[in-house]
Amino acid sequence: MSSSPSSSPALSLRGVAKVFGRGPNAVRAVDSVDLEVVSGEVVLIQGPSGGGKTTLLTMAGGLLRPTEGTVVVAGANLAGLSDRGVSRLRLRSIGFVFQSFNLLSALTAWENVAVVKRLAGATRREAHTKAMALLSSLGLDRRATHKPADLSGGEKQRVSIARALANDPAIILADEPTANLDSARGHEVMALLRRIAKEQGRTVLCVSHDHRIRDIADRVLWLEDGRLRQILVVRDPVCGMALDESLAPLRFVQGGQTHYFCGTVCRDSYLAERRPRDAPSMQHAS
Ligand SMILES: Nc1ncnc2c1ncn2[C@@H]1O[C@H](COP(=O)(O)OP(=O)(O)O)[C@@H](O)[C@H]1O
Ligand SMILES: [Mg+2]
Structure with missing residues (x-):
């Protein structure tokens, strides 16, 4: 569909x-x-x-x-x-x-994908072709005939994504x-x-x-x-961490602009690069 x-x-x-x-x-x-x-x-x-x-x-x-x-x-x-x-x-x-x-666990990677396609009415051949194409597109060609126990966590999750995509x-x-x-x-x-x-x-x-x-x-x-x-997701300008605007641990306002930090290390590193005359007004998030 x-x-x-x-x-x-x-x-x-x-x-x-x-x-x-x-x-x-x-x-x-x-x-x-x-x-x-x-x-x-x-x-x-x-x-x-x-x-x-x-x-x-x-x-x-x-x-x-x-x-x-x-x-x-x-x-x-x-x-x-x-x-x-x-x-x-x-x-x-x-x-x-x-x-x-x-x-x-009893089925191989491709069978786990194909079974969902079969449930939607596909023939064995159609289901096999679709499963192999999906696994291949997710970089799993060489794992298609392995059972879940032989796959890493990341591979298992990619197989489950292939399965989720089986019926488009x-x-x-x-x-x-x-x-x-x-x-x-x-x-x-x-x-x-x-x-x-x-x-x-x-x-x-x-x-x-x-x-x-x-x-x-x-x-x-x-x-x-x-x-x-x-x-609202904001970013710590030093480490790049994504923070929730309302929950960001530290912030300071300067020239009408608010900067958000994950913690004191990033804030201090940011401030260390500023000249004293730029000294901002510090606030701890409440
Ligand atoms: N089948 C259920 N019967 C009774 N309470 C449930 C059931 N499923 C979830 N809850 C309750 O509903 C609330 C939300 O649970 P859940 O949706 O699993 O949260 P989350 O996925 O965010 O951890 C919890 O208080 C949980 O105990
Ligand atoms: Mg949950």
Whole structure:
């Protein structure tokens, strides 16, 4: 299936809420979330553990029905579909990437990809051809006949990205895709998801508490206590670290411009290069 035109969002959530349990034990895991993501856009949702990220992503992917609100995927309102209808839409329009890869250990890399293509009705030959082409495009030609146990973490995550792409979905949903990878491999995986979004016009919605992958996103949002808010990402001019404007540990204002720092080492290094007459007014972020 091709991606939807950028004029209409590929994914739209309106007033979405999820309540688990009842009465005094009820947990409002997601609360009044509005979100639209267009084709080719990479949106990263960050926030503390327990903030509602997985719950939100699972509702966006039709794996969990919201208590309130509407979810529209590739033009289809999920509320109007039966569970079977949602499953069919999910298979065609959504690819999932998980923290723990979720590969079938008894199958080889190519079989893990092909099985998803087969579920959507492809013949054995079509599924094999597609799986090999996807693995090849992700630099995994030589790992295609290996089982997950013989692959590194980064390779496993690339196989799971190939699997997510098996049916050419409009939307890729990723839940903590870098959590089991080291920093460099995590960054590679995110760069790959970005490339897929930009080159193939797919929508990527990723939830993660990993701050190191912020530069990959077009937009970074913050989900805490089930509530979503926009965050402004600023950069430390010394180390280049991406920081949340409202949470940056240190800042100083000079000539109407605010500079943000990750800590005192970067701030002092920055100030050491300034002449005394430029001395700024220092502020600790409150
Ligand atoms: N199936 C469930 N039943 C009851 N409570 C749940 C369930 N899933 C998640 N929760 C609760 O909802 C809140 C959000 O969880 P979750 O979406 O997993 O957060 P995150 O992915 O940001 O860590 C937490 O308080 C969690 O305990
Ligand atoms: Mg989670």
